[in-house]
Amino acid sequence: MAHKNSQKRVKPEDRKKKVIGVVARGCTTRSLIIHLQERQYERDDVCIIGVPCDGYVDGKGLKVKIGGADIVEGTVDGGQLKMKTSDGDKTVALKDVLAECCLTCRFNNPIISDVMIGSPAPAMNPDAEYNDVKEFEAKSIEERWAYFIKEMEKCIRCNACRQACPSCYCPTCFVEQSQPQWVGIGEDKTDTQVFQFMRLYHMVGRCVDCGSCVSVCPMGVDLRKFLKKIDKDCFEMFSNRAGSSMEDMPPLGKYDEHHDKQDFIYNP
Incomplete structure (x- = not known):
């Protein structure tokens, strides 16, 4: 009888609401905020378990650092990453193999959470967040374009990149659209540039x-x-940092006529 009851079908209206648990560091909670702002799901649909973050290791950079050896196991001891590898024991400074985005992260603690685990992580180096962008901006337009090419x-x-991005969730990407066809699906240089341009502006x-x-x-x-160049421009023009607040909507995803300074839009 117990077995038969366990197989009993439940009407959709009688089912309890399913809640998804998400373990989230700072940047993950920023993505969740973007999803909530864009109404991909409701806040009650997720239980956010916040964790502080001291950065994550850049796997490709680490591989280069240890000469391509295979890692058997590893532990973090203070600021050192100690590993047993196919070429013997190796130790590297953790700060030397962190992902680039982590080195200047200003949101290494969760922005929103239902449960918080651990103590807040110390700040990284957010003052240097746009150093590379400033060097890029110092170049001439021709030099910037040459670098992009x-x-x-x-x-x-x-x-x-599209598949890994938490903000790329369209059921049909513009790349796959055939009516109209925005870009070709091959490796034509122009199509590649258009694809990356359009994706950057979607960000x-x-x-x-x-x-x-x-x-x-x-x-x-x-x-x-x-992406950081666009992020810097977005902050300077709209005082917006993506996913930093539930109240601060993405600037290109909102419109408020009371704050629009271009009067010609209303008085052509």
Whole structure:
């Protein structure tokens, strides 16, 4: 009888609401805020277990640092990463192998959570957040364009960056649309540039600098520099940092006529 009862079908209206538990560090909670602002789910649909973050290891950078050896096991001891590898024991300074986005992170503690585990992590180095962008901005327009072209020539259109990005969740990406067809699906240089341009603009006010796109790119395309440039512009023009507050909507996802300074829109 117990077995039969356990197989009994439950009507949808009688089912209890399913809640998903999410273990989230700072940048993950920023992504969750973006999802909630864009109404991908309701706040009650997720239970957020917040954890402080001291940064994560850049796997590709670590591999280079230890000469390509295979890691058997590893432990963190203070500021050192101690490993047993196929080439013997190795130790590296943790700060030397952290992901680039972690080195200047200003949101290494959860912004929202239902349960918080651990003590808040100390600040990283947010004052240096835009140093690379400022160097890029100091270049001439021709030099910037040449750098963009050079980086895009590496891209093989594998779409790993799109698949890893927490803000890329469209059921049908513009790349796959055929009516109209925005870009080709091959490796034509122009199509690759258009794809990356359009994706970058889709990230305005939505990129949380989690580093996922950089970590999965098999060709080492410097996507973060362009994303941080857009992030810097977004903050300077709209005082917005993506996912930093439930109340602060992405600037290109809201419209308030009372704060629009371009009167010609209303008085053509």
